Amino acid sequence: MDFRKVQFLLSAHAMGQLPEPIYPDIAFAGRSNVGKSSLINRLVERTNLVKTSSRPGKTQSLNYFLVDNGLYLVDLPGYGFAQVSKQTRKSWQGLISRYVEIRSTLVCMVVIIDLRHELKSLDRDLIDWLRYLHKPFLPVYTKADKLSRNDQQKNAALLDASLTLTPDERIIFSSRTGQGLDQLRTRITALATSFQGGVDPGGFFTDPI
């Protein structure tokens, strides 16, 4: 999968605006300002395909990107940003939860967590909920460049313990240095490939030779 072959597709503000589910979705969720959009930019090797900002709450809709004519990357609005009205917060949460429940082609939710901090309750809520729904997810601990290698391992072990994860179930990452990028690409490519195998109706409609 060539991640550099990427194009912006659309911004969805409601479920009716999602693109045809002909490719698998990989969605990126996490607290506001954690680095979701930066991670996607790094993944596709663009500096500003996805708008990033030091101001939390930059991404406010479901933004779809098409990769290599075979995969949708979905940048989700961040959660946990206090400086918005209750109403706005509710509508964001509603949008994300409806999306996860409805979108059958969602093959993985990448849950991005700041490696510098202990687990926040909204991150735990999201992961508990994904587990409850049996939706595959991949935790990515980001902003690793802000810590020494030693502290990276120490903090990752604490987050692992909070989430009952083993080290091979998550990735330590940095959008700034590209640490963890190969691992992330390998995982996403495998997910996209397994989806193609799973939905191909060719064998059903064509007679065996």
Ligand code: GTP
């Ligand atoms: P919202 O769309 O507001 O929810 O934010 P987001 O999660 O998309 O975060 P975004 O990618 O816009 O990044 C937020 C800030 O964190 C920006 O100032 C980025 O430059 C910075 N940032 C993101 N990832 C990293 C990283 O891996 N390392 C460092 N040092 N800074 C990062």
Ligand code: MG
């Ligand atoms: Mg964003």
